[in-house]
Amino acid sequence: MHADKIAVLFFLGLTLLLSGCPDSSTTVDDQGASVSDFDWQMPDWVPLPVEPAYNPITEEKFQLGRHLFYDTDLSANGTISCASCHQQDKAFTDGVARPAGATGDIHPRNSQSLANAAWLRTLTWGNPTLTELEQQIVIPLFGIDPIEHGISEANQNQVLARLQAKPAYQRLFLSAYPDQTEPLFNELAWRNIIHALASFVRGMTSFNSDFDRYTAGDSQALSAAARRGMNLFNSERLECFHCHEGYTLTSSVRDRRRVPNIPAPFNNTGLYNIDGISAYPAPNTGKHELTGQARDMGLFRPQSLRNVALTAPYNHDGSVATLREVILNYAAGGRHLTHGPYAGDGRMNANKDPFIVSFSITEDEISDVIAFLESLTDHAFITHPRYANPWQDDASQDPIP
Template sequence: MKVFLAAAALSLFAAAAPPPWQWSLPRGIAPPPVPPENPMSQARVELGRLLFYDADLSADGTLACAGCHEQKRGFADGNATHLGVHGDPGRRNVPGLANVAWLPRLTYADPSATTLEMQALIPLVGERPVEMGMKGLEAQIGRRLGANPCYRRMFRRAFPQGRGRIDLAGVAAALAAFQRTMVAFDSPNDRFMAGDETALSADALRGKAVFDRVGCAVCHGGRDFTDAAYHRVEAVGGRDPGLAEHTGQQVDIGRFRTPSLRNVSITGPWWHDGSASRLELAVRRHGKGAGLSARDMGLLLAFLDDLTDRTFLADPQFSRPDRACGKPL
């Protein structure tokens, strides 16, 4: 199924939208972009949260979105790659989801996935590789979820103009709404940037200077430490064509989107293929990172550790819900 078909289907939900979502963001942070055909609402977020933890969205009922995106790991999973429901080996490392709503590009090398609604379809019905394995089984989504009275009620509330219809487009819309709430702005570095001069340790402050001096911010710049552009790092080999798989251009072979460094200390292993088992190894694969002294490397790692938002890792609003429709799960 082409992602643009599902995106177009979301327009069915656009009319008679629920009351606007109230964002709770630090001062100076503007809300993320939201497609007009999928406005935010409490009902959609609650539904998306429940769906995120539901393995019925996979072919054999064994893999939920949360099976690859674990909150305690910044919504990464700690593996180099993740097997799909049929045993297909994963191709790329599972990225964390902190502040994913602000990212203009949502995968390592697919420039067409520009909204969370489109991205949700990749694990659900994608075939390279097969992850959740729902390609050809899309009609089962309505039957499976529709057998649950709570889901019928939640879909009616989330998409009132859809009269309770449960389908792939609605699932993608709800998952996207939930992921847009995965806001992480409470790392020590965030507090430091907001004016708390005591938020960073002395070593982290020195590491921040190393980060700037060796040019890390050239690619890992901005509020979320990514330029969201595609780059090739010559020290990294492998057979993955990267961006060239979609553009067909030889110049794009081995180019991948710069990952965000938010929560980077706990989202390993690192690189697009998870081939760096330690964060230091990932750093040293960069040109200037290779020549860092042991002391400077230690300082840099201290700074990177202070990009971790511990509140985000334990925030109950992102965890598996223990109740739905007023009843324990």
């Protein structure tokens, strides 16, 4: 058997091994775990994600959420939409280090990809308590530090009135919530908006990359360089697979078959070590920002690597421009900043995870690892009309007189 095929089997087998470790997860009764009326647009081998009983996904809510996701009227001043920071051609990121909100506030963190968000155990860079999309969506809509959409008690009725005036929403809301007489006008209107947005994001599935085709049996789907890079990725020398494993390419995963009962993973990769005291720049201190515990300084959720070649710049603050730089930081065992306000040797960070150790790697090997990471791009996902802007040719998006 070829070495690259052995690596694939090792990669998938490791996932099963880790998911089956004692006390690491609860096995869910499979009855109903793989049954859904919703078309998830994904292969049968992917377990269905967990969805809350109070907001079961439907095609009608998905389509309503898609319209809301791309609607700039869902902001205080009509200047941004969810798609402003989550653009389809960039795997629903935005290509900048840190995005700006409706009033110009700069967000302290890099926009994350929304692909396969339904499988994530936690939904932000550093908050372990945000575990459902319905919770998370409230923050960009109504949050004040930083201001993103800028919706507040003072302007929410005005924002809602703009949506109510659009003919398309009359049909979409009634279709999504047929049990309600006036789902866009009653006291549940904002709940309905949040649930629909969550349904759209939950339905964003991306499992159609060259790597997926290779693991499904197409031996020609990966180049020789990508296969070499895959072997390196799964090697004990580089140890990438410890945080980026399985069908989601992240260790922060749950699905209907297994629900982990251990804390969600957060890792310190030695990106900063300001003044040699293991500090990260405020307010971007990771899990520590919520807990205040010194041991949580610099802990961030491991990101999925699906479509990673499209989501630069990298890390929680967008401070690393290229995949090559990311690999070099890991090869060094952390990042050493020799000047500037955040100078420090991340390699010496006391909170750094023990698997972040230096390793040797050649330029050719870096190119191979990048070739593998590029094979994780799902080109169908970033061009699929199902996830695209539905307002482009819709007269009902015209400004209200």
